[in-house]
Amino acid sequence: xxxxxxxxxxxxxxxxxxxxxxxxxxxxxxxxxxxxxxxxxxxxxxxxxxxxxxxxxxxxxxxxxxxxxxxxxxxxxxxxxxxxxxxxxxxxxxxxxxxxxxxxxxxxxxxxxxxxxxxxxxxxxxxxxxxxxxxxxxxxxxxxxxxxxxxxxxxxxxxxxxxxxxxxxxxxxxxxxxxxxxxxxxxxxxxxxxxxxxxxxxxxxxxxxxxxxxxxxxxxxxxxxxxxxxxxxxxxxxxxxxxxxxxxxxxxxxxxxxxxxxxxxxxxx
Amino acid sequence: xxxxxxxxxxxxxxxxxxxxxxxxxxxxxxxxxxxxxxxxxxxxxxxxxxxxxxxxxxxxxxxxxxxxxxxxxxxxxxxxxxxxxxxxxxxxxxxxxxxxxxxxxxxxxxxxxxxxxxxxxxxxxxxxxxxxxxxxxxxxxxxxxxxxxxxxxxxxxxxxxxxxxxxxxxxxxxxxxxxxxxxxxxxxxxxxxxxxxxxxxxxxxxxxxxxxxxxxxxxxxxxxxxxxxxxxxxxxxxxxxxxxxxxxxxxxxxxxxxxxxxxxxxxxxxxxxxxxxxxxxxxxxxxxxxxxxxxxxxxxxxxxxxxxxxxx
Amino acid sequence: xxxxxxxxxxxxxxxxxxxxxxxxxxxxxxxxxxxxxxxxxxxxxxxxxxxxxxxxxxxxxxxxxxxxxxxxxxxxxxxxxxxxxxxxxxxxxxxxxxxxxxxxxxxxxxxxxxxxxxxxxxxxxxxxxxxxxxxxxxxxxxxxxxxxxxxxxxxxxxxxxxxxxxxxxxxxxxxxxxxxxxxxxxxxxxxxxxxxxxxxxxxxxxxxxxxxxxxxxxxxxxxxxxxxxxxxxxxxxxxxxxxxxxxxxxxxxxxxxxxxxxxxxxxxxxxxxxxxxxxxxxxxxxxxxxxxxxxxxxxxxxxxxxxxxxxxxxxxxxxxxxxxxxxxxxxxxxxxxxxx
Numbered sequence: 001x002x003x004x005x006x007x008x009x010x011x012x013x014x015x016x017x018x019x020x021x022x023x024x025x026x027x028x029x030x031x032x033x034x035x036x037x038x039x040x041x042x043x044x045x046x047x048x049x050x051x052x053x054x055x056x057x058x059x060x061x062x063x064x065x066x067x068x069x070x071x072x073x074x075x076x077x078x079x080x081x082x083x084x085x086x087x088x089x090x091x092x093x094x095x096x097x098x099x100x101x102x103x104x105x106x107x108x109x110x111x112x113x114x115x116x117x118x119x120x121x122x123x124x125x126x127x128x129x130x131x132x133x134x135x136x137x138x139x140x141x142x143x144x145x146x147x148x149x150x151x152x153x154x155x156x157x158x159x160x161x162x163x164x165x166x167x168x169x170x171x172x173x174x175x176x177x178x179x180x181x182x183x184x185x186x187x188x189x190x191x192x193x194x195x196x197x198x199x200x201x202x203x204x205x206x207x208x209x210x211x212x213x214x215x216x217x218x219x220x221x222x223x224x225x226x227x228x229x230x231x232x233x234x235x236x237x238x239x240x241x242x243x244x245x246x247x248x249x250x251x252x253x254x255x256x257x258x259x260x261x262x263x264x265x266x267x268x269x
Numbered sequence: 270x271x272x273x274x275x276x277x278x279x280x281x282x283x284x285x286x287x288x289x290x291x292x293x294x295x296x297x298x299x300x301x302x303x304x305x306x307x308x309x310x311x312x313x314x315x316x317x318x319x320x321x322x323x324x325x326x327x328x329x330x331x332x333x334x335x336x337x338x339x340x341x342x343x344x345x346x347x348x349x350x351x352x353x354x355x356x357x358x359x360x361x362x363x364x365x366x367x368x369x370x371x372x373x374x375x376x377x378x379x380x381x382x383x384x385x386x387x388x389x390x391x392x393x394x395x396x397x398x399x400x401x402x403x404x405x406x407x408x409x410x411x412x413x414x415x416x417x418x419x420x421x422x423x424x425x426x427x428x429x430x431x432x433x434x435x436x437x438x439x440x441x442x443x444x445x446x447x448x449x450x451x452x453x454x455x456x457x458x459x460x461x462x463x464x465x466x467x468x469x470x471x472x473x474x475x476x477x478x479x480x481x482x483x484x485x486x487x488x489x490x491x492x493x494x495x496x497x498x499x500x501x502x503x504x505x506x507x508x509x510x511x512x513x514x515x516x517x518x519x520x521x522x523x524x525x526x527x528x529x530x531x532x533x534x535x536x537x538x539x540x541x542x543x544x545x546x547x548x549x550x551x552x553x554x555x556x557x558x559x560x561x562x563x564x565x566x567x568x569x570x571x572x573x574x575x576x577x578x579x580x581x
Numbered sequence: 582x583x584x585x586x587x588x589x590x591x592x593x594x595x596x597x598x599x600x601x602x603x604x605x606x607x608x609x610x611x612x613x614x615x616x617x618x619x620x621x622x623x624x625x626x627x628x629x630x631x632x633x634x635x636x637x638x639x640x641x642x643x644x645x646x647x648x649x650x651x652x653x654x655x656x657x658x659x660x661x662x663x664x665x666x667x668x669x670x671x672x673x674x675x676x677x678x679x680x681x682x683x684x685x686x687x688x689x690x691x692x693x694x695x696x697x698x699x700x701x702x703x704x705x706x707x708x709x710x711x712x713x714x715x716x717x718x719x720x721x722x723x724x725x726x727x728x729x730x731x732x733x734x735x736x737x738x739x740x741x742x743x744x745x746x747x748x749x750x751x752x753x754x755x756x757x758x759x760x761x762x763x764x765x766x767x768x769x770x771x772x773x774x775x776x777x778x779x780x781x782x783x784x785x786x787x788x789x790x791x792x793x794x795x796x797x798x799x800x801x802x803x804x805x806x807x808x809x810x811x812x813x814x815x816x817x818x819x820x821x822x823x824x825x826x827x828x829x830x831x832x833x834x835x836x837x838x839x840x841x842x843x844x845x846x847x848x849x850x851x852x853x854x855x856x857x858x859x860x861x862x863x864x865x866x867x868x869x870x871x872x873x874x875x876x877x878x879x880x881x882x883x884x885x886x887x888x889x890x891x892x893x894x895x896x897x898x899x900x901x902x903x904x905x906x907x908x909x910x911x912x913x914x915x916x917x918x919x920x921x
Contacts, residue, residue: 007383008493014375015383019392021372022399022464025410028420032413041416043423083304090300093293102301105308111514112562113522115538119545119558120315123322126334126551143312146304166634167667169654171681172276172732174286175296181684185671197401204403206525210542220405227409227529236409244406251401255394274644274659274735275652276685283656290633290653 076141084149092157118211132214152194196250400465466515474508591640618789675709850907
């Protein structure tokens with residue numbers, strides 16, 4: 001609960017400075033997408049232009065990575081939706097042996113650094129002699145997306161409580177009717193939010209992907225290559241904005257979907 | 270009113286419901302099986318594969334992986350050039366963690382105890398959006414900011430601090446040609462990218478400090494600093510530790526940031542990536558990847574003893 | 582006549598905890614039956630055994646003679662008013678009430694008509710379009726009641742039905758539930774920890790203690806002739822006399838109960854003692870008569886028992902604290918109890 005006392009000036013300044021530190025760098029990206037300077041990151045930009053959006057649009061090498069990223073994010077978040085919801089439902093039902101192990105197992109892929117998840121999958125592919133494909137990318141993404149859906153769903157199940165499900169059964173509904181008429185409507189927005197966050201996370205992911213993609217290129221991998229060996233810097237700036245918006249919008253939507261509920265989406269990335 | 274005490278079962282839905290009711294564990298098992306299988310096979314299986322690989326070795330001449338148990342690969346970690354990488358990474362992780370505690374505190378404290386109504390939402394989004402927005406874009410933004418011709422140099426010269434910037438860059442070890450090729454740059458970006466992970470648990474644990482406790486401390490005549498040191502800090506500690514688990518672990522395992530912004534000297538992540546890729550030495554890459562796991566296990570054990578998990 | 586609900590040596594164990602332990606119980610059709618007991622006494626578990634949310638570890642639960650061992654909750658002709666009401670937050674009041682009909686496949690129009698009828702029954706006409714969140718606690722309670730009654734259950738279960746309401750509302754609701762039950766003729770079984778509620782509403786009461794039924798009877802029987810020390814203690818606030826004391830005041834050597842309102846302050850009496858405390862209750866004053874009142878018995882120190890409570894009705898003189906009084910009562914007031 002917030003105290004009524006006025007915050008000390010130092011604290012207020014520190015908090016504002018902290019928030020500014022978190023946000024100003026992102027604004028820089030938007031400025032640079034309009035720069036006329038092509039070869040360096042000169043500041044302030046010598047001039048402003050919108051031509052780079054057109055140039056990026058016509059670059060053939062951007063579209064396949066974009067499609068791949070969208071496909072991977074769609075499949076991964078769909079799988080995570082199913083698996084995360086099932087897991088949350090089981091955890092909400094009852095205490096059972098190994099509960100703590102399951103919750104640890106769900107969190108682990110995101111709690112451990114991406115490089116470990118990536119390297120582990122890479123090791124497994126090497127041992128199993130599995131060739132790289134869209135499937136190998138999805139394998140990794142779905143694994144760390146489960147926890148996002150799970151976190152959203154489990155909080156909602158907790159709020160739903162056991163008595164609501166018992167009331168439904170008491171009034172004559174069988175398990176499937178209870179799922180359709182009580183669980184799904186109450187879980188819906190949480191699942192949608194979880195799915196969108198999972199989509200954003202997958203669309204943007206680069207560390208695990210570099211280990212599981214082989215020669216394929218997702219949009220973040222394309223961008224990473226441009227960062228390491230820049231070809232046409234302003235085009236990269238434009239793509240950066242696209243990636244930013246593609247992750248920003250689902251996050252914002254997820255926030256508004258779960259706003260007001262005691263569990264707001266994104267609390268545990 | 271007459272009628273039987275029970276309605277008849279209508280269709281398979283009712284019959285299955287009856288079965289689930291008589292055997293509640295069956296339904297739980299059916300629900301948990303798919304996610305458990307997925308995580309068990311794909312994830313735990315992969316972790317086991319990582320461990321197995323780390324006990325293999327590579328034939329120095331043919332470059333082929335020898336699939337026999339050996340500790341030789343782990344011994345290679347102790348070679349000075351490899352060990353330096355580990356020390357460098359752990360030092361960076363520790364520095365980033367400490368700095369993020371300092372920077373996160375005012376934001377977390379303000380958000381937890383002073384933000385109300387609309388401001389609460391502003392702070393929530395203000396922390397959540399940078400956390401979730403594209404990692405790569407955030408790193409890229411810093412490449413633009415820290416570039417030699419970028420905004421920091423421009424601003425430093427604008428306020429007549431250009432010489433100061435040059436003096437800082439001239440410092441041994443942490444300095445460099447420009448901010449974007451120095452350890453200072455790497456450190457700043459790490460701090461920026463992982464900061465929300467420190468703010469959130471800190472805020473959560475600060476929100477749980479009862480206002481009455483702060484008032485009691487003030488009533489007892491404790492000044493701001495005394496209250497801070499003897500009341501707020503101990504209560505915020507679980508959150509700090511929880512946050513440090515994230516900042517520490519994420520810094521240990523990252524390889525994109527030092528690759529894009531920093532000197533050419535490797536961190537653990539870069540070493541793993543280049544070993545498994547161009548060098549083709551998967552066993553050594555795996556052994557290197559086990560290092561952050563081992564460090565984090567020690568860290569988590571200590572943190573658990575200090576009660577950090579209550580704040581997660 | 583077949584009882585509406587019958588427990589035959591029913592037990593429900595959770596690990597080593599015997600929540601319900603070999604309970605035998607018969608609830609007659611049309612009864613307003615109370616299950617009374619402190620928390621953890623097994624009364625709620627018994628209610629859940631009837632609705633089907635718990636399964637007996639041993640024994641048989643019968644509803645109208647039918648063994649419920651293989652009947653899941655959704656098929657039992659029994660409905661529940663939950664303690665927290667458990668209304669569906671995403672549905673309107675009308676859809677909440679009509680839910681039981683919907684899952685049984687009743688068409689929309691019939692559902693609507695029946696829901697309105699039920700809402701009228703609980704005096705909530707015109708509230709059908711609201712969401713549960715827009716209702717007061719008392720209104721939610723009525724919705725929960727209407728929703729449970731819409732399926733025309735043969736037994737209605739109520740779990741602490743008045744627990745969440747404030748005092749005034751609780752009293753009004755007591756009368757309303759009672760008259761509703763009489764009008765519908767449905768068997769009502771309700772769980773409560775409030776002895777006043779149980780005694781005033783029910784026509785039969787089962788007192789639960791540690792998973793077992795301590796006594797079943799009419800409210801008057803429970804109140805006036807408690808079967809065990811526990812019942813005497815829990816229902817009202819009887820004086821419980823150990824066998825030595827009972828014998829000393831002229832009874833047999835057995836545990837006995839003596840109601841405070843049955844004791845008179847008199848010039849001559851069966852006991853003498855010192856008034857150690859007085860509490861004004863409105864309808865009377867409850868005084869505590871201590872120590873010296875009880876003849877000393879070897880091996881027993883009456884001081885530890887806290888003395889005897891006496892209710893002095895309003896209008897009578899209340900003896901001052903510290904004064905000596907004599908206590909007397911009618912021959913039949915001393916009620917002997919079985920066992921401990």
